[in-house]
Amino acid sequence: MRDAALMPARVCIVEVGPRDGLQNEPSPVSAEVKVGLIERLIDAGVTYVEAASFDSPKWVPQMADGADVLARIGRREGVTLAALVPNMKGLEAALQAGVEEVAVFAAASETFSQKNINCSIDESLARFAPVIAAAREADVRVRGYVSCVLGCPFEGAIDPHAVARVARRLFEMGCYEISLGDTIGAGTPHKTKALIDACMESIPVTALAGHFHDTWGMAIANVAAALARGVATFDSSVSGIGGCPYSPGATGNVATEDVVYLCEGMGIETGIDLYKLADAGAFISQALKRETSSRVARAIEGKRHRETCGT
């Protein structure tokens, strides 16, 4: 079977909860809580954490303490701490804070690009070119995000080859990995496969990552579809933070717990201890005063409850 042959033996989880997650939560949390979360994630075996965003504090006040968070954690053997940088100023701040990797972001939809970052896709790529070059000059690797890869809130369906073109340009500009983001969480496994295949025409699958939102409940099925095409890196957010599960139309990253359960259940290594990960999720859910949106975390909670009660 072709699928079984492509399936990776090991998957890398890019934990985006402390950045993408917390940035999109209504309740802000302190640097101390962020550090507590990241410490617990590392303790669970997470090796890659997007820990900060060096954006203007005017636009993203939740992330204003990025340098402080990074300083408190410090460098850890075998762990990559990364930050999102929207421009050269952000990169400079990130470099000063000592990040090991940075990430830049473009959209696969013209309308979304205009509404989200006030410029066309081409303009956004032109602006990122010197940022990527400067990061590489400083020996800092750059990850590229492409959003709206399986649909746009304004344009609807997006051609997989349009996504592949943006992904390829980021790759050619020096991004070592392209994270394909289903921003509106509307994709299905069939479309995910078609997208990965389109991107694989010009980018090696080892340089592709999947970033799925669970808005329409399809994220885990899409991760499974991407795994079957050989994708071995997935972005996820512990406890599914970044989208309140009980609000109408909540968008939200797929929960890390659910991705880890899927992978381990399919015999794919993640290096992550699911129970410790659930503890990290419980810690941040409590700090945010919200329920987890991870079904796996809820099932673990139930299992522990039954074990304690002896039923």
Added chain:
Amino acid sequence: MRDAALMPARVCIVEVGPRDGLQNEPSPVSAEVKVGLIERLIDAGVTYVEAASFDSPKWVPQMADGADVLARIGRREGVTLAALVPNMKGLEAALQAGVEEVAVFAAASETFSQKNINCSIDESLARFAPVIAAAREADVRVRGYVSCVLGCPFEGAIDPHAVARVARRLFEMGCYEISLGDTIGAGTPHKTKALIDACMESIPVTALAGHFHDTWGMAIANVAAALARGVATFDSSVSGIGGCPYSPGATGNVATEDVVYLCEGMGIETGIDLYKLADAGAFISQALKRETSSRVARAIEGKRHRETCGT
């Protein structure tokens, strides 16, 4: 690609909410609400509803009004109303109520069979043999459920070939379709594929149905895996009723809305209007005073909200 070739063009949804769902909800609902739910499901395009269980009212008080519910709905062109029957007495009551199909149930796990229905798997099959024969004598088709197909709460992992043996015996005894139930919702796509393949060694795939619980968040990925093996019938419960989503360790059927969204998004017809289905889900969620556990229903709610507000 083999997968694409096996994928069905059309899927039949077996709506189990009015029976499996309501039977496992803590709040009982009136016959009137059940009828209201079933009417709305039929209006949305659902063509198969498990509407009642003819079990002892002492054991299953929630289902004591089965005959009343069936009588109020009456026969509908193109719609099958079915009932679960645990024994000959139940079959007789079901036949008297005029059901068009009945369902019997066995387990793939010895321990579960003993704890759930107080007899071994062999004994349960022996008891069902005359029930199946009598139903067929009365020109009523029989569906067979097998539970614990991807794991047992007492025994843990279950050998796919052990499942296949029970499924085959039900098939040989006269069940036209075997519904494979992941009772504890612990399965992953890999295991689902292996299970379907094991069953397909002795039963045509057209006689197999998938019945997935979403306890560990894997149900939609498992449906996708089963679709890829050619399974074209899935049991699901509107709004995911049958397991409170906010209780620790909640088990629960996969939500019909989510299965329909998955299928339609993959170009597979269901004949169901997703928005009307979401209305049926909202109706029963309101009656049960609980939030929906369907992510698709939540996304639809959000979409409608934004459309109304113009944002």
